Amino acid sequence: MKTSRQLRLSSRRAKLAVLAALVAALVSLVSLTGSWSLVDLRAYDYLSILGRPPLPEDGPVIVAIDEPSMAEIGSQWPWPRALHARLIQALRAAGARAIALDVIFAEPAAAPENDQALAEVLGSDVVLAGDETLIRTPQAEQFVRTEPLPVFLERGAKVGIASVDLSGDGTLRQIPSYPDGLAVTLATVAGAKPAHPPRRALMQTFGPARTYPTVSYYQALDPESFLPEETFRGRVVIVGLSLQNAPTISGGGIDAFATSDTVFSRGLVAGAEIHATIYDNLVHRLFVKRAGAAVAVTAIVLASLAAALAVLGSTSWKTLGYGALALILIFLASYGLMRLAHVFVSPLAPALAFLGVAVGQAGLDYAEERRRRRAITRAFSQYLSPALVERLARDPSQLKLGGERRTLTVLFCDVRGFTTISEDMKDDPEGLTTLINRLLTPLSEAVLNRRGTIDKYIGDCLMAFWNAPLDDPDHAVHAVQAARDMLTALGDLNAELEAEAKAAGRPPKTLRIGIGINTGECVVGNMGSARRFDYSALGDAVNLASRLEGASKDYGVPLLLGERTATFAARKFAVAELDRITVKGRSAVSPVFTLADGASQPALERHRAYLARKYSGEIAADDGLFDELKAALPPLARYYERERERLSG
Numbered sequence: 001m002k003t004s005r006q007l008r009l010s011s012r013r014a015k016l017a018v019l020a021a022l023v024a025a026l027v028s029l030v031s032l033t034g035s036w037s038l039v040d041l042r043a044y045d046y047l048s049i050l051g052r053p054p055l056p057e058d059g060p061v062i063v064a065i066d067e068p069s070m071a072e073i074g075s076q077w078p079w080p081r082a083l084h085a086r087l088i089q090a091l092r093a094a095g096a097r098a099i100a101l102d103v104i105f106a107e108p109a110a111a112p113e114n115d116q117a118l119a120e121v122l123g124s125d126v127v128l129a130g131d132e133t134l135i136r137t138p139q140a141e142q143f144v145r146t147e148p149l150p151v152f153l154e155r156g157a158k159v160g161i162a163s164v165d166l167s168g169d170g171t172l173r174q175i176p177s178y179p180d181g182l183a184v185t186l187a188t189v190a191g192a193k194p195a196h197p198p199r200r201a202l203m204q205t206f207g208p209a210r211t212y213p214t215v216s217y218y219q220a221l222d223p224e225s226f227l228p229e230e231t232f233r234g235r236v237v238i239v240g241l242s243l244q245n246a247p248t249i250s251g252g253g254i255d256a257f258a259t260s261d262t263v264f265s266r267g268l269v270a271g272a273e274i275h276a277t278i279y280d281n282l283v284h285r286l287f288v289k290r291a292g293a294a295v296a297v298t299a300i301v302l303a304s305l306a307a308a309l310a311v312l313g314s315t316s317w318k319t320l321g322y323g324a325l326a327l328i329l330i331f332l333a334s335y336g337l338m339r340l341a342h343v344f345v346s347p348l349a350p351a352l353a354f355l356g357v358a359v360g361q362a363g364l365d366y367a368e369e370r371r372r373r374r375a376i377t378r379a380f381s382q383y384l385s386p387a388l389v390e391r392l393a394r395d396p397s398q399l400k401l402g403g404e405r406r407t408l409t410v411l412f413c414d415v416r417g418f419t420t421i422s423e424d425m426k427d428d429p430e431g432l433t434t435l436i437n438r439l440l441t442p443l444s445e446a447v448l449n450r451r452g453t454i455d456k457y458i459g460d461c462l463m464a465f466w467n468a469p470l471d472d473p474d475h476a477v478h479a480v481q482a483a484r485d486m487l488t489a490l491g492d493l494n495a496e497l498e499a500e501a502k503a504a505g506r507p508p509k510t511l512r513i514g515i516g517i518n519t520g521e522c523v524v525g526n527m528g529s530a531r532r533f534d535y536s537a538l539g540d541a542v543n544l545a546s547r548l549e550g551a552s553k554d555y556g557v558p559l560l561l562g563e564r565t566a567t568f569a570a571r572k573f574a575v576a577e578l579d580r581i582t583v584k585g586r587s588a589v590s591p592v593f594t595l596a597d598g599a600s601q602p603a604l605e606r607h608r609a610y611l612a613r614k615y616s617g618e619i620a621a622d623d624g625l626f627d628e629l630k631a632a633l634p635p636l637a638r639y640y641e642r643e644r645e646r647l648s649g
Helices: 004-031 034-048 067-073 081-093 112-121 182-189 217-221 271-283 293-310 317-341 348-380 386-394 418-424 429-449 475-504 540-555 563-569 601-615 625-632 634-648
Strands: 061-065 098-101 126-136 141-146 158-161 214-216 236-241 404-416 453-458 461-466 512-528 533-538 559-561 575-581 590-595
Touching (some): 004 293, 034 317, 061 067, 067 214, 158 182, 214 217, 293 317, 404 540, 418 429, 540 559, 540 575, 540 590, 540 634, 563 590, 625 634
Parallel strands (some): 098 126
Antiparallel strands (some): 559 590
16 A cells, blocks of 8 residues: 555656646747748857867959959949859969859840850859749749850850848848759869758858958959969869958848858858858758657656656755756757757747746646645644744645654643533623633743643633644653743732722632643644544543642642653752552553743652652541641642541541
8 A cells, every 4th residue: 555655756757757748749839830940040150169170271262343343344233154264264274163152143135246255255163043942922933944045055154043041030041942952063174072961951160251261353364463373272162242341231232141150240241142052051061951740749757757756855046056967968969969960959849848847847837835834724723823833834845644653742721610600600601612712822922932732722621732743852841841831820810800809899700720631652743534634643641631730629739740750850850749540541550741930950859759658558637747848848738738627438
């Protein structure tokens, strides 16, 4: 049979499993939306620029159609095609391995001789840009492909589609999916073996704008005059517009795009440099594949399970540390996969799933803790002092509900002659109730002030115990202190009643109480039915305490202590044994004790000598010892009178 702890743990596991499943399902659904995809891509931007690969040494050289070139050439764009022919010849002469012109020559030139001049220099080492555009209309979607003039292709020039794919936020991250893209065709012409990336593969950047070696167009026309001799030897060359030194997002730019670097540089990258980046990604196989939906969902499920394991026992301030460590590990795992395996698994959705489970369980635990604190406060506010209730609510682990065996000190307090008082006040029930409340209130305060637990009120009787639900190493001493406080409070109340009676001209009512205290093993916990219960104590020690309270009147003292209670109390108070009795319901002989406040040690020695003679039957009613003891021990005067009366029969 499972214990209550095992049942609670099983219940927590079941609830945590449901929470993890719900969070994993919800995050998985959200992660598959288009909007979330853009968030993942932004995470890629930040991760991809950390520890990115260096720029390949054999990468393309950029010939920029820029403002300095326009100033030197002295002509507005577009330039005559015969000028491009001169550039191709100059680049070949400088040792270029392959040349790509990111310029579309789809329409005949105004001067046919310019087209003829360009066509004559074209060959299989030249790639001319083409374009492919998707045109959407209400009726249909149509791809329109634009290619250079046939006269250029007849001379062996190749066509490379220069179109690029932008993400939904306008950032260029993806490798174009065209099998005859400009970079693919250029790599093939140059004799390299470009990879064929999967759809939606992400390119890695090498830096902001002008990271690639870049020369102005006018310099490339005459490299011998403007450039080092080895600038183009054995290199591929990409010619394209670059009209701004570092175009910005706000300023915009012609044929310029935002990339992952734009997050930090805020600058746009020219189209020619974009193609160079794509070229190196394909040739050196640096592109990053995006994980599919199955891998992404698996990562989310694993993160949810990890979070469930982290909070399986409980949630506390340590959970924050575990959560921070888990998030760091998730991001490191994503970064490691991107760098080592060239696979991008976004860390955001798994991180969100981990936080969702951990924070969700922490919220549930907080709500449960609040509920338990309220329940404890409600349950024990009637039994304990506010300070103890607050302590118990702050640390419920000190409470074991449902019953446990503990050593308790139990106190019973009853009003002497309550039947007579009730008879006298039978015509004034409200006055009787008020009187009892005036008595029980200070008696209860005495218990609570000494860290006791009030078990119940039985008419005019009060039952209390110590050492539960909170541990109290000095429970017996505190119980005896509470009894002394009760007797003091009773004296104060009787003084008030006497003054009131005197003022009203009626006989005073003097209240008396009897108290029995015993220490022993008890079972303490919630007692009652499933719908209504009390926190109470049961056991032989409880019964004996009740019997001691009833027996106190027979000995003429207001307080009787059991043997174990007296043993503990003797460390702080003067305690005197009164008798050895067999109480109703018990066969064992029980020594009983009381307090002898103010008694001297010689007086107590004389009392012990008296007990020895009493137990041996050597005391007679006319023995003069009683008068001597009454004078030596005034607190026990009534006890000695009762003893004399008992002997006289």
